[in-house]
Amino acid sequence: MNFLAQQILWGAVLPALIALAVLVVFNWRLGRGAGVSLHWGTPVALTAGYLFAHWRIVGLPLSFPPLDSNEWLFVMGVVVTLWAIVEHFTARWERARAAARLVLAGAVAWLVLKPLIGSVWQGSAWYFWWGGLTLGWWLWWSLQAGLADRLPGPVVPLVLSMVAGGGGLILLWSNSSSLSQLGGAVAAVVGALVPLMLWRRDVLVGASAIAPAVGLLGLVWINAIAFVPVPAWRIAVLAIASLTPLLALLPAFKRRSLWLSVAVSAVVTAIVLGALMLPTYRAYVASAQTYGY
Amino acid sequence: MGNIIKRWMPMVVALSTMGTLTASAQTYQIDPVHTSLIFRVKHMNTAYVYGRFNQVTGTIVLNEANPARSSVNIEVDANSVYTANEQRDNHLRSPDFFNTRQFPTIRFVSTQVSRVNANTVRVRGNLTMRGVTRPITADVVLTGKGKSPQGREIIGFETTFTIRRSEFGIRYGLPGLGDEVRVTLSVEAGRQ
Numbered sequence: 490m491n492f493l494a495q496q497i498l499w500g501a502v503l504p505a506l507i508a509l510a511v512l513v514v515f516n517w518r519l520g521r522g523a524g525v526s527l528h529w530g531t532p533v534a535l536t537a538g539y540l541f542a543h544w545r546i547v548g549l550p551l552s553f554p555p556l557d558s559n560e561w562l563f564v565m566g567v568v569v570t571l572w573a574i575v576e577h578f579t580a581r582w583e584r585a586r587a588a589a590r591l592v593l594a595g596a597v598a599w600l601v602l603k604p605l606i607g608s609v610w611q612g613s614a615w616y617f618w619w620g621g622l623t624l625g626w627w628l629w630w631s632l633q634a635g636l637a638d639r640l641p642g643p644v645v646p647l648v649l650s651m652v653a654g655g656g657g658l659i660l661l662w663s664n665s666s667s668l669s670q671l672g673g674a675v676a677a678v679v680g681a682l683v684p685l686m687l688w689r690r691d692v693l694v695g696a697s698a699i700a701p702a703v704g705l706l707g708l709v710w711i712n713a714i715a716f717v718p719v720p721a722w723r724i725a726v727l728a729i730a731s732l733t734p735l736l737a738l739l740p741a742f743k744r745r746s747l748w749l750s751v752a753v754s755a756v757v758t759a760i761v762l763g764a765l766m767l768p769t770y771r772a773y774v775a776s777a778q779t780y781g782y
Numbered sequence: 783m784g785n786i787i788k789r790w791m792p793m794v795v796a797l798s799t800m801g802t803l804t805a806s807a808q809t810y811q812i813d814p815v816h817t818s819l820i821f822r823v824k825h826m827n828t829a830y831v832y833g834r835f836n837q838v839t840g841t842i843v844l845n846e847a848n849p850a851r852s853s854v855n856i857e858v859d860a861n862s863v864y865t866a867n868e869q870r871d872n873h874l875r876s877p878d879f880f881n882t883r884q885f886p887t888i889r890f891v892s893t894q895v896s897r898v899n900a901n902t903v904r905v906r907g908n909l910t911m912r913g914v915t916r917p918i919t920a921d922v923v924l925t926g927k928g929k930s931p932q933g934r935e936i937i938g939f940e941t942t943f944t945i946r947r948s949e950f951g952i953r954y955g956l957p958g959l960g961d962e963v964r965v966t967l968s969v970e971a972g973r974q
Binding site for chain 2: 492495546547548551556557558559560604605608609664665666667668712715716717718773776
């Protein structure tokens with residue numbers, strides 16, 4: 490098997506299959522009724538697939554606490570799963586969950602970014618970046634959680650998967666294959682939710698189920714901004730592109746079929762991703778015609 | 783007076799001896815312009831690709847009479863990696879490889895120096911790369927002594943050793959991109 494095929498197998502195909510298998514086990518006998526969301530084991534499924542990909546792509550962390558920014562993503566996988574299970578059982582306390590999410594995002598961003606204090610970001614610049622990235626991550630996470638708690642069907646995981654995959658390609662063309670593949674792994678595991686949500690169009694994804702994808706993808710993007718570095722505005726556009734399921738909450742779409750809102754959200758996301766990816770790809774090709782890894 | 787001389791004489795002798803020993807240990811500053819740090823790694827199990835680091839600094843304390851008292855301190859600016867392809871150099875600086883924003887310096891600090899033969903010493907020490915410190919051993923050959931055009935005493939060494947990048951947490955692309963990295967360091971250093 491050639492190198493590229495092997496990387497796709499380890500980083501996308503097998504993680505998606507692992508996530509799907511565990512998803513089916515947990516959600517097989519999911520109940521029916523208004524407001525039912527996916528089983529509390531759903532985040533375990535997503536993280537199991539992601540951790541497999543992480544292990545195969547960049548290996549297990551050499552130590553704890555991790556030395557390297559990439560290694561924090563493995564730890565984050567475990568932390569965000571535990572957090573997601575807590576979210577599932579505290580669904581009624583929306584404000585408390587949002588506040589706790591801010592603390593979690595701030596603490597993780599601090600741990601990951603602190604090696605850059607004084608070297609890359611001097612003095613107040615570090616606080617600006619830490620605070621800005623924390624708030625951006627938290628805001629995006631909270632919006633995704635809100636969408637996942639309100640929208641039935643596959644639209645939320647579908648759009649997240651598209652954005653994670655498109656963002657992965659942007660990272661690939663920005664000199665970071667490992668973060669690109671880890672973003673791709675998130676796309677694969679959150680994509681595994683799509684067939685499940687097609688099968689169970691009556692239930693909500695839920696903030697808990699989406700937490701591993703949003704937590705891990707957010708940290709992949711923070712790592713990309715801080716350590717590659719990828720321009721922050723590109724990541725901001727990716728984050729905004731992932732909010733197109735908001736269209737489904739508009740009165741014009743609420744009265745129509747589920748499929749219309751799914752199609753419109755997916756098409757708008759694809760257009761924004763294309764507009765972002767095309768110049769990145771052109772710049773990459775122009776500067777790297779002879780470098781194929 | 784005689785008692786004072788008797789009491790202090792051994793200390794005077796000891797201090798003079800220490801002075802002689804110290805004098806025989808000379809400190810040299812690595813000259814980055816005439817120092818080459820090159821490496822090679824196998825690409826897709828096919829051909830060796832060579833690269834280099836353009837910024838190598840450090841000091842060598844050389845005690846020819848007693849090599850065990852010698853020491854080596856080397857710092858490499860990881861951002862100075864150069865492989866004659868800008869895109870690849872940027873990729874090598876990324877978290878896939880050296881992660882230079884987090885780990886801008888590669889460092890070697892010797893822990894033991896022993897003589898192998900007239901022109902060779904064995905240097906043991908700790909290599910820190912990407913935040914991971916591992917012991918390495920290298921046989922270092924004295925390649926020459928001379929004077930720079932400015933009249934400064936200079937000395938040259940060369941060594942070649944092999945490391946496994948995976949042991950330093952640089953595991954991206956394995957096994958397609960080789961794990962074993964052969965490193966050659968040729969140093970010219972001027973006496974301080």
